[in-house]
Amino acid sequence: MKTITSLVGNHAVAYAVKQAKPNVLAVYPITPQTTMLEKLADYVSSGELKAELIKVESEHSAMASIFGAALAGARVFTATASQGLLYMGEMIYWVGGARVPLVAAIATRAIGAPWSIWDDHEDFLTKRDAAWIQLMAQNVQEAYDLTIQAFKISEDKKIIAPCMLGFDGFILTHTMERLELLDDSSVDNFIGKRDFSIIDFDNPVGIGTVAGPQTYMGYKYSIKKAFDGAKERIKEIMKEYSEISNIDYQPIECYKCDDADYLIAAMGAWSGDARVAVDMLRSEGKKVGLIRIIMFRPFPKEEISKYIKGKDILVLDRDYSFGSGGILANEIKSISYNLDSKIYSLIAGLGGKDVSEKEIKTLAEKMINKELGDEEWLM
Amino acid sequence: MANVNYMLRGTAACPGCPIPRELNNILEIAGKDTVLVVPASCSTIIMGDDIHGMPSVVPVVHSPFAAPSAIASGIKAAMNQLNKKGNVIVWAGDGSTGDIGFASLSGAAERNEDIIYICYDNEAYMNTGIQRSGLTPRGAWSTTTPEGKREFKKPLPFLMMDHKIPYVATLSIAYPFDYEAKIKKAMTISGFRYLHILSPCPPGWRFDPSLTIEIAKLAVETGIWPLMEYENNKLKLTGPSILLKDKSKRKPIEEYLKLQERFKELSDEEKRLLEEDINAMWLEIERRMS
Missing domain, CATH: 3.40.50.920 (Rossmann fold)
Structure with a gap:
């Protein structure tokens, strides 16, 4: 069952996030993604989405807090742009290196100096070496669809990697377009249950423990192998999504x-x-x-x-x-x-x-x- | 004492380093359903590596320097949402706490996150080889203050009290009963709890590893490190520090300074300024207690 409506990009992504039922969200304002996080705050406040909304004091902490929550087994989400993504940069790499499933939306925006709130892809592309799956939407429909797919891709046992959705600031975030929404149960069935928790009191492990020159490269190679294998699996996931949405998705x-x-x-x-x-x-x-x-x-x-x-x-x-x-x-x-x-x-x-x-x-x-x-x- | 060693023997800690003992005493009380969040610091190394394993019997989440408060906030939020019980404890050095991670610490405290934050303060960036931090005391030598630090020690416990969090305490491993009583009390309170341990560092402070406890004790006896506790907006002194409100009961600070080569070049003028810092701190304690 699909509903036809019209939404601005930020609200379309927020709606997709709500349907993905995350347990923990981190919010910190930056143009042009702010109205998305405001919408998510409304969903949590009204009880439509049962999740904890952490109102962090910086983007660095936004990514750090959802990293912690993801380690403890939560499905998590945050969003940012531009300077915020750069400020988050250390954690972006940390999360990629740790191979933790989580999703972030990037409302793409130019990087200063000089100040600019307007769109380009520089921010998104600075993270190309950070061991994140990166998807880029063309329109509001895709921003919605790819957000839902991002959760499944990120948590897939054959992939296990953070996933970043890029969509153009203002051009998509603030533009209202016709949009087909999936019903909640289709999204539930598609993404499935999150089954990933590292913090376990009965089986304690160190996470991010020091790796010497003998072993460090092995971890990086395992990420390379995972990314080499991820593409075929992502194709399958996109195909699976296409079957429920009737919109063809491919890399x-x-x-x-x-x-x-x-x-x-x-x-x-x-x-x-x-x-x-x-x-x-x-x-x-x-x-x-x-x-x-x-x-x-x-x-x-x-x-x-x-x-x-x-x-x-x-x-x-x-x-x-x-x-x-x-x-x-x-x-x-x-x-x-x-x-x-x-x-x-x-x-x-x-x-x-x-x-x-x-x-x-x-x-x-x-x-x-x-x-x-x-x-x-x-x- | 419990039968379990929560911090196993044979860690990479330097001879005379109090960190393994400080941690073990905390974990004995907190128990196995505890996760430690450890930012870049000496404890990153003490917590082992991927080949030799880790000395901790509770999970350890290693954290970038500025991130532990936020990571701990997220872990706790997830545990709440997923109905999991357990303690989330940040174990951070003074550089992470008072310098690079201070915004994140302040944010988590302002949100009153339900976590315990413990700063083990060895008064400089010791893991990188003794560079001054905001919490290095006035006059102390470090590799980036070869002539001695010119500024005062950032008053973290007061700054955290100003966040109106439910619990703030200062601790010293030289006073284990006071130490453990504060850990136990922190465990019974919910919301953001901030504990600050003065943690002597033999190589960084330039003293013989056999003197760790003696120096920790002298820090308290000279009034340099007052043991105190802030709860329900009220501050009180604890243990031996109660009597030290009377300045005449304090040992002269020379007894503390002379055992540490980091103060070897301290001039009389700098010593006077250091004493002024300490007097001002005690006046601040009195002001906050009244």
């Missing part, structure tokens, strides 16, 4: 790329604009397709490789690694070296700068006409 989405001569690659909300650009180009007879990355970690290398052989690809990055390049462009370059693909990196939309479908179309045309440099900044 990447390919839009008109089977017969494409040229590709655009992107992730997040502006993929929708890229899709419109593809349609416009197709109507002019130009065979362009879109690869959209939904799962950023583990990175869907094999899935992307299937489509990019011999192609020119315009990669959209709402982020930048200074001294190196667009982060998504670099990721795709790293799998294209023997596929005879040509990567054109577009850096755009930093700090909330609006990017239109027409601008994406124009840049794709420049790529087709061999007029595009290796890296362009859309100022």
Whole structure:
């Protein structure tokens, strides 16, 4: 049973969290995720959600407190953005290293200095090496659906890792869209019961105990192996979800790329604009397709490789690694070296700068006409 | 005393280090249904490694430096929601407590989280090799204060009383009856409980490992470390410190200072300032007791 409604992204994620029935939540305000945590506070206050809401004094403590709660067997959640995610950074890595199942939503936002509350993907991507599963939504429906999937992925016995949902600040967090909600029992059945507790008085263990040079690398290798294996399991979980939601979920989405001569690659909300650009180009007879990355970690290398052989690809990055390049462009370059693909990196939309479908179309045309440099900044 | 050793022998603690004894006395009272949260500190090492195992017979959650209060808050919240009973105890050094983790400690105290926070105060960053902390006393040598610390010791017990939490106490392992009475009382109270142990450190304070208890005792007898207890908004002195309200009953601080090489270079002026700090602390105690 599905209910059709309309919600802003923050409230859609809050609703998904409520349906996932977490036991412990940590809340600390930061734009643009604040209204999500306000909504969760309302759910707890009204009794709709039976959970303990810890009103922490910083993001560092938000992640620390849900880490503690997760060790003691609770299903947990928090959300943050930008500076908050950076302030949380030490705990983000700690949680990843400890392989503790928990879920955090990141309402993506630019990083200072200078101050900016507006959207880009830099904050989310700074955590790409932290041993978290990372998913990125394109619209409010996906933000809702991926939140529910994140709980199951994180707690799955074959995965056991923290999971981060990225969704664009303001563009999704504060935009109301049509949305199909699952009923509570479908979500219950899908996620299942949490069965994970490390703190056990009858079987006491040390958690995070010192590891010397003989053993430390072994722990890191076990995470690598878990991430190597996680992708296939995540595909299964996405398929399982698709069956109850009737919306197809996969680590990447390919839009008109089977017969494409040229590709655009992107992730997040502006993929929708890229899709419109593809349609416009197709109507002019130009065979362009879109690869959209939904799962950023583990990175869907094999899935992307299937489509990019011999192609020119315009990669959209709402982020930048200074001294190196667009982060998504670099990721795709790293799998294209023997596929005879040509990567054109577009850096755009930093700090909330609006990017239109027409601008994406124009840049794709420049790529087709061999007029595009290796890296362009859309100022 | 119970039959169980809650802290097993053969830890990595330095000779003369009081930490294993301090912990064992706590765990004997708290019992097996207890989880320890331990931030980066000497106890990170004392709690063993993944090859040799850990000396604790209760679960230990190791914590980044600034995080133990929040981790403990989360553990307790989960236990409440999942109907599990047990004690959540933070065991943290003075650097974590008074410096890097102070915001998190203050937050957890302000929320009156149902946890016990114990600071074992060896008055510097000892695990990294004796760097000054906010809780290093005036005049003390450390590797980052080669000429002696110029500032006073941050008054953590008072700062925690100002959070209006249900229980604050200062402890010394040299007075085990007072020590254990305070642990026992803390166990009977719910809400945020803050216990602060002055924990002498032979290599850091530069004294012979055989003198640990003597120095802990002198800290109390000279009035440098008053044993006190704050409960229901009321402060009182306990044990030997009750009589030391009368300054004439206190031993001269030289007796404490001269046993520790960290005070070897202390000038007369610095000693006078240190005495002023101590007098001001006792005036503050009197003010808070009245």
